[in-house]
Amino acid sequence: MSTIFNIVCVVLLTGVIAAVASPFWRKDGVTSDPTGREAEDDQERADLLIERDVLQHSLRELDVELAQGRLEQADYQRLQATDERRLLEVLTRLDALAAPDPQPLLPEHLPGKKRAWGAAIVTGLVVASLSVGIYGFLQWRMVSRLVDIQAGMAAQAPDPAAMVARLEARLKENPDDVQGQLMAGRSYMVMDRMDDAKKAYLKVLDLSPRNREAHYNLGVIMIEQRQFDDPNIFQAALEHFDLVLVDLPNQPGVNWYKGLALWYLKRHREAEECWATAYNNLPPDSPDADFVKQALTKLRNGETPI
Secondary structure, three states, X not given: OHHHHHHXXXXXXXXXXHHHHHHHHOOXXXXXXXXXXXXXXXXXXXXXXXXXXXXXXXXXXXXXXXXXXXOOHHHHHHHHHHHHHHHXXXXXXXXXXXXXXXXXXXXXXXXXXXXXXXXXXHHHHHHHHHHHHHHHHHHHHHHHHHHXXXXXXXXXXXXXXXXXXXXXXXXXXXXXOHHHHHHHHHHHHHOOOHHHHHHHHHHHHHHOOOOHHHHHHHHHHHHHOOOOOOHHHHHHHHHHHHHHHOOOOOOHHHHHHHHHHHHHOOOHHHHHHHHHHHHHOOOOOOHHHHHHHHHHHHHHOOOOOO
16 A cells, blocks of 8 residues: 555656646647547547437337237337437437537636746645545545445436436427337336326327327227226227237237227127237247236136136
8 A cells, every 4th residue: 555655646746846847838828629529529420320320220120029029028128228228328419419519718818827837836735735645545445445336336227217307308309209209108108107108109199190109009008097997998999909900910919908908898709809819929838828818718718808
């Protein structure tokens, strides 16, 4: 530890000498290279735009794979959350790059050589006082290193509420962002904010009337959030599911919920057909297939299936 302390002291003393000598070699004016920085920003912006397009395409592909039964629901949610989190980070960084840079200081606003002398003296005094406690600081840092590591790991965990808040702020500025509204709808459903999810999906249908995900989730919300068994609710949900099945007739999830709506409407024969389609398009030994099989067996035996 004494070796580390000696090294730190040497570095600090070197900094003091450099600060004291700075009035003799320091040049007035701005020495930054705005052209190089602009080039770096342009390259980062181009890379982020490419990554944004790739992430949006990936999210669409995940929807297609889920709809076609080629992706398990758990894998879909995990991959979707990862892509959406990174997409939000990319969009936030693009917004930051689009913001105007602050104006650089003009030479007349920069401190002169007299101020440099004063700064050097103050720096020397500060360094002298800090060097007295540097040894204790190093020991304290070693003791608290594990705590810092744990805190860093906790900070890396995504905060769903903060992510949704940032997404809501973006949608206030651009409410016609279909992908943003879909992301909001999914997040609201996970957070059990069904009224907000319904609004988001209705906005998606205003912008894209044939959007399958919005139709499917609106139908699910109608069934799951009903206060009583109103035939009008099940009929409205049925219309949403039928629009999805035009393009994806064998999608298991949609067929299950359509069969559920039909069962509540006492159209048991049609419900059986939908559940049979769902079962035939699920992995044979999966928990979902077993669940649908049990419902089919009860329905065929005249029992309540759920």
